[in-house]
Amino acid sequence: MNKMLAIAVGKRILKVRKSKKLSQDRLAILAKIDRSYIGRIERGEVNITLEILYKLSETLGCDPKELLP
Template identity: 65%
Template sequence: MNDLAIFVGLKIKQKRKEARISQDKLALLADIDRSYIGRIERGEVNITLEKLFEIADVLDCDAKVLLP
């Protein structure tokens, strides 16, 4: 795992919890597999910019908020 993936994953998890959205709901709304959301939040995978923007849209925030 690299530091950037871990940071982005933790920010996504933080924003998801602030929005009171489950991983299942985030996955459904962003059209991403639920297990992949878990891997993103744990920093196990590098996501594409497209997925970052889709997640940010669901979380109603700017994608830049999810970046360091």
């Protein structure tokens, strides 16, 4: 994933998380992902795997394609 794509995916995850009124802490607990990693994802600092994308979409109750730009 290039930097621009990572940033776009992070923004989508942030938008969906906020629409569900979840904090980063709560999302991290529910998805069993470190909270600091959630922050790095949302800021586009890391390239996530499909496994993490699917885990987040399941936790957020949305289709994985909703998290893609």
